Amino acid sequence: MSKLKMDQQSKDSTDRSDLLSEDGKNSKSVVCQRCGSKVLCPGMALFAEKELVLPSMRKKSSLSATEGSADGDTLTAHWLVDDMYTFENVGFTKDVGRVKYLICADCEIGPIGWHCLDDKKSFYVALERVNHA
Numbered sequence: 629m630s631k632l633k634m635d636q637q638s639k640d641s642t643d644r645s646d647l648l649s650e651d652g653k654n655s656k657s658v659v660c661q662r663c664g665s666k667v668l669c670p671g672m673a674l675f676a677e678k679e680l681v682l683p684s685m686r687k688k689s690s691l692s693a694t695e696g697s698a699d700g701d702t703l704t705a706h707w708l709v710d711d712m713y714t715f716e717n718v719g720f721t722k723d724v725g726r727v728k729y730l731i732c733a734d735c736e737i738g739p740i741g742w743h744c745l746d747d748k749k750s751f752y753v754a755l756e757r758v759n760h761a
Contacts (some may be wrong), residue, residue: 629686635645635654636667640747641747641756643690643698644675644705644755645697645713646654647760648675649670649671649753652666652674652705653670653671653672653673653674653675654670654671654672654673654675655670655688655740656670656760656761657669657670657760657761658673658707658753658758658759658760659740659758659759660717660732660734660735660737660740660758660759661737661757661758662732662735662737663732663734663735663737664761665717665732665733665734666703666716666719666736667715667716667718667732667736667740667753667758668707668714668715668716669716670708670751672706672709672714673708673709673714673753674707674708675706675707675708676706676707676708676752677704677705677706678704678706678708678752679702679703679704680702680703680706680742680752680754681700681701681702682700682701682703682706682729682739682741682742682754682756682757683700683729684700685738685739685740685757686700688717690760691752693750694698699729700757701756703755703757704758705754705755705756706753706754706755707726707752707753707755707758708746708751708752709747709751709752709753710750710751711751712743712751714751715751717730717732717733717734718733718734718740718741719732719736719738720743721738721739723754724744726745726746727743727744727745728742728743729743730741730742730744730751730752730753738757739742739757740753740754740757740758741753741754741757742754
């Protein structure tokens with residue numbers, strides 16, 4: 629593995645430890661990358677690793693138009709929330725198969741996360757799709 633790749637990996641894990649409290653929850657607020665709207669307060673979500681494919685980030689109107697397209701990113705680092713009412717500010721797309729995507733409720737950018745309709749208690753917010761303040 630190249631030194632650059634190793635440095636990037638150690639930087640990622642360092643960045644992540646800054647975001648985690650001792651009990652594995654978010655230690656900072658989770659905010660929209662585009663408008664800064666607060667999505668989650670500190671301590672409200674657990675860190676979870678799950679491989680999910682999220683479509684590329686776009687405004688909501690173009691998101692539902694690309695139903696069934698495989699244009700997206702495979703993301704593994706997420707904040708896991710077990711109740712939709714835990715969120716400060718999040719919107720949901722229309723159903724895309726058995727999935728609803730999470731978007732910023734203020735500026736409608738997304739998807740920032742994923743929710744499978746089969747599992748009522750799992751809402752995933754991708755760390756790469758949000759900022760932390």
